[in-house]
Amino acid sequence: MDKVIFSFLGTTLDAGYSAGRWERWRPTIALCQQEDMIVNRLVLFHGGGHDSLLKLVIEDIHRISPETVVEPVRLQIRDPWNFVDVYSALHDFVRRYPFNTEDFEYLVHITTGTHVAQICLFLLIEARYFPAKIVQTSPPRNSKRVDKSEVAIIDLDLSQYNQLASRFDEERKEDVSFLKFGIATQNSRFNATIAEIEQVALRSSTPILLTGPTGTGKSFLARRIYELKRAKHQFHGEFIDVNCATLRGDGAMSALFGHVKGSFTGALQARGGYLKAAEDGLLFLDEIGELGLDEQAMLLKAIEEKRFFPVGSDKEVSSQFQLIAGTHRDLSQDVKDGRFREDLFARINTWLYSLPGLKDRREDIEPNLDFELERIADQLGKKVRFNSDAKKSYLQYAMAGTTEWAGNFRDLSGSLLRMATLANSGRIDEDNVSVEIQRLKARHQTINSDLGVDESGNSHQDWLELRDRIDPFDQVQLAYVIKVCKQSANLSDAGRNLFQQSRKDKKMSNDADRLRKYLSKFELSFSQVKEW
Structure with a gap:
């Protein structure tokens, strides 16, 4: 494909009017002197004010590379060292330019121009405003022939570099x-x-x-x-x-x-x-x-x-x-x-x-144990670890679906802090775990009591109003019945669970009817309490 190169006129590096200029390395001229790279079109950016140099550079390129079409483009840049001015001018240019990547290969020369211009070109290439690779020229190292200057082409598509991507x-x-x-x-x-x-x-x-x-x-x-x-x-x-x-x-x-x-x-x-x-x-x-x-x-x-x-x-x-x-x-x-x-x-x-609560991240309880114990070690000034059996017992309770962590990871951290504080010789044993589990259960019951939650496992407003109207004896009995109903698939299943002993003694034959009549005493139905 034909090569199109975008470059800034080098007002210092490309300068030279005497015959001796051909002995000097001039980046823009050297770009067109490469035997293995034909430049079909050179878009030459300039800011004006260097008309004689621009004319000379174009003539020199035509002399050494007649097949190269030079297209001078004047950019409206008030201050070549002002980032906003330079970037805006280049950005306006690339948005108008008719790129055709199927028929042309585009390169951007970043050896000439101010450092600000080079940075702006780099950013526009990286953002793919220029669908191009970078080309950079440098003076020949081991030769006095300036036409043997070195040329490096760099592709900023970092996804192609597996090592960098990794x-x-x-x-x-x-x-x-x-x-x-x-x-x-x-x-x-x-x-x-x-x-x-x-x-x-x-x-x-x-x-x-x-x-x-x-x-x-x-x-x-x-x-x-x-x-x-x-x-x-x-x-x-x-x-x-x-x-x-x-x-x-x-x-x-x-x-x-x-x-x-x-x-x-x-x-x-x-x-x-x-x-x-x-x-x-x-x-x-x-x-x-x-x-x-x-x-x-x-x-x-x-x-x-x-x-x-x-x-x-x-x-x-x-x-x-x-x-x-x-x-x-x-x-x-x-x-x-x-x-x-x-x-x-x-x-x-x-x-x-x-952020999900601890009850929705039970699989993350174990990975958090060591982290929390490390934090606790900073507080206590000593390292504390679980015995293997103690850790197993604690995790079994902590990860159980019935265990509630109202304060989430804050509660977990507090639980570990208590066990670490009471642990002897820096080891949390099964006795520590047993005591802590009982403490957590008691705290859970206290919290539920404060929230109006009882053995029925809910705080539904209809239940709370009913509970306040009936005798304490009925409160306890009905709360248990409601809990069983909520855990049962249907009325018959709930009746079988509630009247297991009666069935064995054959005192009553219809468990579902018995449960229905019990609930009706309180003007309740199975479907109603199931929703509580």
Whole structure:
């Protein structure tokens, strides 16, 4: 295919008007002197002001390579050392140029031009605005003949380089592992979420919204994202972690946006506020759904414009920060109920990630044990490990479908801390595990009691109202009946489970009818309690 080369006129390297110029290495001329590379068309960029040099270079190219058509292109560049000016001019050119990759091979010569021009060409090639490879010329090393200059062609399609592709893939895996604290998690949903967050975090500064129950690690993940981006030199500022549930009343505005001296009673000195403290860094607003509507309005402006008014000030201040928000609430429902601004919700949920609770990641409990024990070792000043049988017993309970972890990984960490503290000689044994399991069961019963959940295993409003109207004796008996009904496939199955002994003694023959009559005493049906 015919070769088309794009190049800048070298106002210094290509210069020379005397006959001695043929003894000097001039990159643009040398490009057309290669015996094994015919240049069919040379698009020669210039900024004007060097008409005599441009004319001479074109004449010299025609002399040594008559088959080369030189097409001078003047670019409107006010300052050749201004990145925006140069990139804009080149970008405008490539968007208009009629590239035809089926009939022509395109090369971009990056030896001439300012360093700014070379960088802009490189970026445009990498982004495939130029569907081209790079060509670079250099003076001959072992010859005095300038027509023997060296030419190197570089393809920026990195996907063709298996070694580089493998290296990039390994680096990505390292970054994903970093976000997971090096824990070999097995939950496919969680792993896919973290893999995408890694890409988004390094490629975008758009707000990220992390949702999920309390204790799923939203704050830990936000800090890890900050540390990853700081390691990649994308942040130079601080990580500011704010729990919005702790911001109340008039102090919320001041805490977030700062205030000027004397703006309210007690404002003895100016305060910068959390948004200003997060400049060139990351602001994590946990439980963002707890903010008042006024704070939400000011936050929206600060996110969009990176400017805001401190309390009591008529002068705006600026702060460039990235926002990560966290919540356990259903913000979409809060928007419908008027508790959260629709425009702010739309602005912060471009990247929305829901972190699953521990009950949905039971396969990740075991990988987290060693990580948590390492963290606990820093607190206690000693290393603690499980005995093999003790670990097996603990995992059997922890991973059981009936075990509830209301506080998710926060509860798991607390459980391990208790066992590690009470362990003798740095080993958690079966006695430690047995005591801890009983403690967890007792805590579970206490929490359920506080929530109005009883042996029936539910807190349905209809049941709670009925329970308050009947005698304690009936409460206990009916709660157990409801629990069995919920676990049974149908009325007959529930009757068989409830009246096993009666069936053996043949006192009653119709278990389903007996259960139906029992429920009717409370004006209930099997289908009704099954839904509780």
